[in-house]
Every structure is written in C-alpha cells, then in structure tokens.
Amino acid sequence: METKPRLLQILDVVTAVLFAVAVGMVFFYAPMERTMGQVQRVFYFHVATAWVGMLGFLVAAVVGVLYLVRKERRWDIVGLAAIEISLVFFFITIVSGSIWARPSWGTWWTWDPRLTTATIVELVYAAYLMLRSGIEDPDRRARFGAVYAILGFISVPLTFASIRLLRTIHPVVIGGGNASAEGEFSMTPKMLQTFLFSLLVFSLLFVDLLWHRIRLGQLADKVEQLRLKMVQ
Amino acid sequence: METLETTNYMIAGYTVIFGVMLVYLISLFVRWRNLKQDAALLQELEDKEP
Numbered sequence: 576m577e578t579k580p581r582l583l584q585i586l587d588v589v590t591a592v593l594f595a596v597a598v599g600m601v602f603f604y605a606p607m608e609r610t611m612g613q614v615q616r617v618f619y620f621h622v623a624t625a626w627v628g629m630l631g632f633l634v635a636a637v638v639g640v641l642y643l644v645r646k647e648r649r650w651d652i653v654g655l656a657a658i659e660i661s662l663v664f665f666f667i668t669i670v671s672g673s674i675w676a677r678p679s680w681g682t683w684w685t686w687d688p689r690l691t692t693a694t695i696v697e698l699v700y701a702a703y704l705m706l707r708s709g710i711e712d713p714d715r716r717a718r719f720g721a722v723y724a725i726l727g728f729i730s731v732p733l734t735f736a737s738i739r740l741l742r743t744i745h746p747v748v749i750g751g752g753n754a755s756a757e758g759e760f761s762m763t764p765k766m767l768q769t770f771l772f773s774l775l776v777f778s779l780l781f782v783d784l785l786w787h788r789i790r791l792g793q794l795a796d797k798v799e800q801l802r803l804k805m806v807q
Numbered sequence: 808m809e810t811l812e813t814t815n816y817m818i819a820g821y822t823v824i825f826g827v828m829l830v831y832l833i834s835l836f837v838r839w840r841n842l843k844q845d846a847a848l849l850q851e852l853e854d855k856e857p
Contacts, residue, residue, distance in 0.1 A: 614813035
C-alpha cells in the first residue's frame with residue numbers, strides 16, 4: 576500500500592502535464608472577453624472547480640449507499656476522501672466567484688440564490704467533517720458518514736438548479752440565458768475549447784487526488800487499528 | 808462598450824485557485840509522512856510486545 580502504484584505515478588505525470596496545458600490555454604489561447612476584460616479568465620477554473628466539487632459530493636452519496644448496503648469500510652474511506660477534496664474545490668469556486676463578482680457586479684458578495692445555496696453546500700459538508708471527527712467508534716462513524724453524505728447531497732442539485740429556476744444575477748453560460756443575470760457572455764469557439772478542456776483536466780485531477788486521498792485514508796485506518804490493538 | 812481593466816482581479820482569482828490547491832497538496836503530503844511515521848512506530852511497539 577505504501578509504494579505508489581505505477582498507474583498512479585503515470586496519472587500524476589499526465590495530470591500535471593495536462594494541467595499545465597490548461598493553464599496555457601486559459602492565459603494564451605482563449606481570447607480576452609470584450610466587456611469584462613481579463614477577469615473573465617477566472618471563469619474557466621471557477622466552473623471547473625465547481626464541477627469537481629459537485630462530482631465529489633455525488634461520489635460520496637453513491638459510496639454512502641454502497642456502505643449502507645455492504646458495510647465495507649473501504650466505501651467510508653472513499654466517501655470521506657471525495658468530500659474532503661470537494662470541500663477544497665468548492666471553497667475555491669466560492670472565493671474565485673467573489674473575486675469575479677467585484678468588477679462585474681460591483682460587490683464582493685450578495686445573497687443571491689446561487690451564492691446562498693453554494694454557501695449552504697460548503698457549510699453542510701464542513702459540518703460533516705466536524706461531526707464525524709467527534710465519533711470515536713469507526714463503524715458508527717462510517718454509518719453516520721454514509722447517511723449524512725446521502726442526505727447532504729440534496730443541497731447539490733438545488734445549487735445547480737438555482738440559477739435555472741430562480742431569479743438570480745448569476746450568469747447561466749451553459750444551457751441558455753437568464754434575463755436578470757449580470758456579467759453574461761457568449762463563448763467563442765476558442766473559449767469553448769478552453770472551457771471543455773479545463774473540465775476534462777479537472778476531472779482527471781479529481782481522480783488523481785481521490786486516489787491519493789484514499790491511500791491516505793487507508794493508511795490512517797491502519798494506524799487507527801494499530802492504536803486500538805495497543806490499547807486493548 | 809469599453810473593456811474594463813480587471814487584470815488585478817484575474818491575478819487575485821488565480822492566486823486563490825493555485826494557492827489553495829498548493830496548500831491542499833502540501834497537507835496531503837504532510838499527513839502521509841506523519842501517518843507513515845506513526846504506523847512504523849506502532850508496528851515497532853507491537854513487534855516488541857511479548
């Protein structure tokens with residue numbers, strides 16, 4: 576377990592190279608947006624980090640179901656790993672969005688439906704980490720984590736749909752316009768290519784980080800088992 | 808319409824994006840190293856036990 580698998584080593588290198596290409600495309604390939612200027616370039620990684628966030632919360636909910644059905648600890652380790660990574664990426668989404676909002680909306684923050692629901696998602700999953708750290712029994716902790724990840728996931732589609740169903744100033748770049756949105760723009764082919772490539776690279780980055788975080792979880796599990804054995 | 812001068816905001820945005828990702832990567836590395844040390848120590852103690 577402690578020697579890094581060959582496939583993970585390859586994945587690390589491929590992800591790093593593609594990430595560098597994505598950064599290059601954002602800064603040198605995608606054209607500057609005419610109205611917002613350079614800050615629009617934040618959009619590519621802002622959406623990509625939100626995608627990774629939502630993907631991880633989905634993975635956690637799915638493995639939560641698997642844990643409840645099969646009672647195998649490995650699903651708890653995967654769920655925790657996915658939620659931790661998603662929390663980090665969703666935090667980036669919220670902060671980078673706030674930085675984009677300042678010149679576009681004239682404010683760092685507004686309690687718009689999208690921003691509010693995204694904040695709720697972040698707080699729901701931050702509470703997951705805090706609450707599970709307070710449970711000592713590993714089986715109870717895993718059961719609690721699985722149920723919480725499934726219930727917590729309700730907040731994710733609500734956030735995704737908030738800009739499509741509610742009156743909001745947040746732009747809807749994919750899937751149609753929003754009459755009340757501020758800062759909307761149409762993507763040129765180069766912008767679209769950069770955007771799609773960023774999504775692909777961040778998906779790969781998620782898989783890579785998830786693998787690393789799962790290995791960390793397995794090692795933490797081994798240490799916990801050794802500690803419990805010493806106490807007995 | 809005139810293009811807004813927003814380069815500083817872009818720099819701030821990417822500083823946050825790369826900075827938070829870097830901090831997370833470092834945290835993964837540090838936790839891995841600490842857990843490996845703990846595992847080695849606990850294994851040693853277990854092996855010594857009669």
